[in-house]
Amino acid sequence: MNPIVFAIVVVVVLGLAGGVILVLASKFMAVYEDPRIAQITECLAGANCGGCGYAGCADYAKAIVENGAPTFKCAPGGDKAADAINTIMGNATDDRPSLRATVICAGGENCGKRFDYQGIQTCAAAASIAGGPSACAYGCLGLGDCTRACKFDAIHVINGVAVVDRKKCTGCTACTVVCPRHVIQMKPIAPQPAVKCSNKDKGALVNKTCKVGCIACGLCVRNCPNQAIFLKDNVAVIDYTKCNGCGTCVSKCPKKAIQWVEGVPRSIDAPVPEHEVLKTRV
Amino acid sequence: MMSTHIATFATIFFSMILVNNYVLVQFLGICPFLGVSKKLDSSAGMGAAVIVVMVIATAVTFPLQIFLLDAYNLGYLQTIIFILVIAVLVQLIEITLKKYVPALYQSLGVYLPLITTNCCVLGVTILAVQDYSAIVAEYGFGLAYAEALVCAAGAGVGFLVAMLLFCGVRSRVEAANPPESFKGLPITLVSAAITSMSFMGFGGLVENIINAIF
Numbered sequence: 001m002n003p004i005v006f007a008i009v010v011v012v013v014l015g016l017a018g019g020v021i022l023v024l025a026s027k028f029m030a031v032y033e034d035p036r037i038a039q040i041t042e043c044l045a046g047a048n049c050g051g052c053g054y055a056g057c058a059d060y061a062k063a064i065v066e067n068g069a070p071t072f073k074c075a076p077g078g079d080k081a082a083d084a085i086n087t088i089m090g091n092a093t094d095d096r097p098s099l100r101a102t103v104i105c106a107g108g109e110n111c112g113k114r115f116d117y118q119g120i121q122t123c124a125a126a127a128s129i130a131g132g133p134s135a136c137a138y139g140c141l142g143l144g145d146c147t148r149a150c151k152f153d154a155i156h157v158i159n160g161v162a163v164v165d166r167k168k169c170t171g172c173t174a175c176t177v178v179c180p181r182h183v184i185q186m187k188p189i190a191p192q193p194a195v196k197c198s199n200k201d202k203g204a205l206v207n208k209t210c211k212v213g214c215i216a217c218g219l220c221v222r223n224c225p226n227q228a229i230f231l232k233d234n235v236a237v238i239d240y241t242k243c244n245g246c247g248t249c250v251s252k253c254p255k256k257a258i259q260w261v262e263g264v265p266r267s268i269d270a271p272v273p274e275h276e277v278l279k280t281r282v
Numbered sequence: 283m284m285s286t287h288i289a290t291f292a293t294i295f296f297s298m299i300l301v302n303n304y305v306l307v308q309f310l311g312i313c314p315f316l317g318v319s320k321k322l323d324s325s326a327g328m329g330a331a332v333i334v335v336m337v338i339a340t341a342v343t344f345p346l347q348i349f350l351l352d353a354y355n356l357g358y359l360q361t362i363i364f365i366l367v368i369a370v371l372v373q374l375i376e377i378t379l380k381k382y383v384p385a386l387y388q389s390l391g392v393y394l395p396l397i398t399t400n401c402c403v404l405g406v407t408i409l410a411v412q413d414y415s416a417i418v419a420e421y422g423f424g425l426a427y428a429e430a431l432v433c434a435a436g437a438g439v440g441f442l443v444a445m446l447l448f449c450g451v452r453s454r455v456e457a458a459n460p461p462e463s464f465k466g467l468p469i470t471l472v473s474a475a476i477t478s479m480s481f482m483g484f485g486g487l488v489e490n491i492i493n494a495i496f
Binding site: 003006007010011014015018019021022025026029030031120121122125 | 350354355356358359362363366367369370373374377378380381382384457458459
């Protein structure tokens with residue numbers, strides 16, 4: 001036989017044999033996969049951010065179909081994704097929470113420094129050296145680990161403290177995980193006041209370290225018309241099930257530690273802008 | 283006689299890991315080496331998948347070369363046929379694992395398509411043929427086949443070792459603060475080069491140790 005023809009025959013036969021084996025294998029060893037898994041994966045945002053608590057979008061879709069996981073966990077996909085998944089799964093409505101990242105610190109340049117930090121420019125590294133460079137042992141370090149963790153460009157360090165852009169934030173919780181000081185928390189989406197301080201020290205000590213730290217004076221607790229604020233570990237805490245967003249605490253706080261969640265942190269010397277004082281729930 | 287065989291196998295196995303390490307000395311399979319070495323668990327998974335695929339691919343391609351390509355003077359078809367066979371094999375392994383060993387599929391599955399036509403796997407099969415086909419004529423097919431398989435297993439373990447070592451190096455590099463122009467891939471390549479240079483120091487080591495033992 002002509003050697004060229006023989007070579008062609010060998011390659012073709014091998015290729016065909018391989019193809020036949022694969023076809024047979026995929027027929028006989030096919031694993032049934034619920035078609036809804038692929039459909040739901042399509043509906044999700046596809047960012048693979050892991051904010052839902054599963055190892056990626058496909059894994060979450062699988063958990064919804066096979067284990068009946070909640071359908072509203074895809075924060076980047078938002079209501080649109082949750083509605084689409086409910087349609088596929090044939091669910092009625094669900095009680096989905098809508099939360100956005102909020103930095104529980106307004107320190108930054110308002111907060112003193114214990115030493116000048118020149119090391120690796122990450123919060124994780126700074127926090128592990130002698131308790132961190134900032135005078136406050138609880139506050140934002142402002143080196144932007146959260147900025148780097150955010151896939152949606154929604155959190156930035158402004159005046160030394162991280163600030164969330166609530167229009168861009170999808171609530172995926174990636175920043176809350178990386179923050180070594182745990183000052184980023186999830187708060188309701190509606191405009192609400194937030195206590196922007198995590199300092200658990202006594203008021204006298206807080207006064208020395210930070211201009212906008214909560215000194216646990218209790219003015220907000222006494223003035224809140226809805227009894228939505230209480231003191232815990234020397235910090236005021238707002239109960240969002242009772243808060244109606246009237247803003248009394250924002251104007252009463254002598255240290256400006258209670259601020260509107262989406263506002264840019266202010267120095268204590270700066271006046272509260274009028275539009276923030278009068279803000280009511282929308 | 284038996285102990286000389288064991289000595290030969292041991293020499294092949296350990297020199298594939300240290301002296302002829304596919305990644306760090308022969309510079310094959312750099313793509314997964316740089317791509318998957320960021321996390322310890324994924325580099326271990328990738329390494330395990332490479333070991334399995336290398337051994338099975340060599341087990342199939344070596345007899346194919348001896349009894350089909352060499353026997354009918356078709357040596358020039360080696361590359362295309364090996365790629366074809368390895369691609370089919372990897373797909374077959376993936377389907378089989380998915381059906382019968384879902385747990386293993388979960389941990390290895392994502393890496394299997396990545397190594398379908400990886401140069402590291404192709405390199406092992408081709409170099410095994412190059413190195414051991416002469417032994418077929420001298421000592422018969424059985425011994426040559428066994429040596430080729432040991433060589434493939436050693437190459438796989440060498441890949442795993444390189445991945446794990448470099449993963450450790452990389453976790454330090456990620457935490458460091460290199461000059462702006464070096465950030466990302468450049469500093470990774472520089473550290474890969476230094477890791478590779480350290481492996482050059484193993485040259486000649488394994489033969490001497492094995493000879494001393496046996």
